[in-house]
């Protein structure tokens with residue numbers, strides 16, 4: 001007996017964990033289905049020498065979209081850098097998630113650049129955060145079809 005009887009198409013879905021697989025932080029997953037590649041989340045980790053997910057695979061994979069599931073820093077704090085590796089990809093998120101990520105990233109810049117800095121070097125620049133927020137805003141203003149998630 002077939003697992004998917006009838007006309008339901010079977011597609012191979014490949015998930016590659018770029019970060020967050022063995023510890024909390026740097027959550028980032030590359031999802032490939034058919035000819036589509038989507039990066040889900042892009043966080044930072046708080047321990048270890050590299051705060052970002054492993055982005056090497058993104059250099060050879062054209063990414064169609066970046067999907068942000070929620071605004072926790074371990075899931076979104078690396079987005080300005082990750083987006084550089086996903087050139088041209090829209091960022092999809094709900095409006096509340098997008099709003100909170102914008103606040104958190106700008107606050108992180110203030111903390112990292114201020115006199116009482118908590119980290120040695122900022123992971124990203126103000127320009128990278130502004131670019132991310134512009135892409136999110138443009139994606140949210142796109143008309144979407146009935147039945148879509150409204151991301």
Ligand SMILES: [Zn+2]
Pocket residue numbers: 070072074075
């Ligand atoms: Zn989370």
